[in-house]
Amino acid sequence: MDLEKLKNAANDPIGALKARSKESGRPLGLAFSSYFPLEVLDAFDLEGAWLPPVPRPDYPDGEAVLQAFVCNCVRSSADIILHGDLPVGLVAATTGCDSRLALATVLRTAGVGAPVVMLRLPVTVGNPLAVEQGSRALAGFCDETRAALGRDLDLEVLKKARDIREKGRELLTGLFENMGDGGLPASSVYTAAVAAQVMDPGDLIKALEEAPRADKAPVNGIRCMLSGSSIPSPRIVEGLEAIGVKVVADDTCTGTRAACRRTVKGVDDPVRAIGASLINRPLHGPTMLEDGHARIQQIVDTAVRRRAQAVIMLHYKFCDPHAFEAPGLTEALERAGVRSIVLEADREPGLTARDRTRVETLLEAIG
């Protein structure tokens, strides 16, 4: 793996996006949610990317339009787009939590210099009506984008982009599956996952496939699983490793959840197949309503399978879906004999001193 290339993109995602657009001569198509299928943006002749949250002490453009009680993912996204120095050709918003809904409509009202089109996904999963609605929603998004950009979706490009992006997700899934145990250390895997959000998909695959794998996993850490929202920066994982955490499993929006989607090949209508894949993906975030407690059970099962001694829930302050989930997940983990802790991220790129102390206390308790 070409870790240096990945690190460059992960540590300066905005710089990476600017360079990518400059090199290709195409504007960016920016999405905010890992539910958004970037291959669709590629097929509209845009440089498709997920805009990662960029931790900063303040966000003057974002805070001018959004109240303080919004998560940093949304605050940061609004700030970056409204700041206006990224060459944006399309903003691809997605339904989900209430803050994400607000983001799309705020950007449009604030008069951002590019079309803002929303992918309106259902919030239920696991039933045929929702799958059908997912496909219709993506078709509707494509229609609106076609009207906004004045050009058609290129179906041949879409098929190629679908395959290359899926290959990238498969490689990332493999990295997460082997993380810690014989595979790469978590900080390298999360570096790849953060970089994957902004890199050209072809360059990403080259970087991921490149040998040799120079890193070794830390050997004496306490085995932990990382669950929760977007990872703002690999620095947070490096901080955990530095105090003795060995991350061996993942359930984050940036990690396995973003990488898990697979499309059904050989379907005549690729838009339909991609739309269905958004709802049929094996791992969902807490914005989706599943039957029973499928998501919580998946997290518990993964923690047990990977012999994690604790689960670190990394949540953004003001992230309602994860905050609702935390007490139930904590209880379910306790029943399975797995400890847990909630860390609230906000504007910091790495662990705060307070969080470091709390994790150290947890590690001492585990022994």
Added chain:
Amino acid sequence: MKRLKANKRMAGMIRNQVLYTRAAKALGRKVAWVTSGSPVEVLIANGIIPFYPENHAAVCTARGMATDLVEASEGMGYSRDLCAYFRVDLGSMDTGRTPLGRLVPPDLVLSCNNICGTVQNWFRVTADRYNVPHLFLDTPFSDDAPTETDIGYVRDQLLELTNQAALIAGRSFSKKRLLTVIRRSMEGLRRWDEVLKTAKQRPAPFTSFEAFVQMAPIVSMRGTRRTNRHYLKLLDELRTRRAAGVFAVDNEQARVVWDNIAIWPAHRELRKLFQENNVAMVADTYTGAWSSTHLEDDPEDPIGGLARAYTDIILNHGMEHRIKVISGLIQEYGAQGFVLHSNRSCKRYSLGQYLVEKEVTRLTGAAGIVIEADMADPRNVNFENLKQRLTPFFEMIKDSA
């Protein structure tokens, strides 16, 4: 302003509703806990009695119980950044404390995301706690009017939901019964709309402060005869008061439109502040959400009509739609200003209000103000701060009136 007689009658209705629910449950009827934007007509038509935790949370807050209850929820691990109605309600479930005596536990819960994304999580927690089915209606968000595809998706879910409700109630679905309930709801909505529109009169005999209280029947007893009778009597009372020269605000000097849910922890103080400043809050985007629900009694497809009505709700649309609604109310009710309650408990309603303020002022010329508070968590409400912000604002709009 002298208290409305309707307030006392309505308090009695709420008490009776609780007693009725207890008695009905004892006789084997099913009880559903539902969100305020749920299509309760399908439940009522199946003999299921709805109960509204959101209203319950507002009542708990108005009775001064909120702080203890939200702290009970936070003690269970729920963040204080979550919706305070949820935290009040969960605290009540956990401690058993309620101003309504004793709540009847649900046999099912029904939530619908047309008002916010919080309710799907809140009602999942409730369903887990009582180990009952969670029925959910997914209503796609849209910038403006919903598409036919969206309506079709909601209609298909409603058909399933109606069958599930009938199964739980042990009844077979009757289109005739559903139409009867829908027609009763439509009548109630029309009367509620008439009540709200009395505030167009100058001076206004009724303001949104009264509307926030009087909305309880249309939210929680929609589709019943007693709700319709209540609003008919309220309209009579308002007519009588107007004839006798009794108005909501003495010497009304300015009119404003309100955006968002009431600030329940400071409702009385705010009402007094408005009255002392001779400002009438003549319309709002919240209580009007029910009067603008366009139910249809299509004898061929009553479910389709419900799908359309419950998808096309103000909070299920984007900010551009809200700007149009507020601007329309300002013009319709002759307001000189508007107050945007930035409600820490409700992201769906609040995020982006700074832009709403600018746009509405640009479109209407009316002055706007954003005030920071909370609908139910008293710890996030500082009346003195609100007073300091609102008093000069009132002076400004009175000058422009």
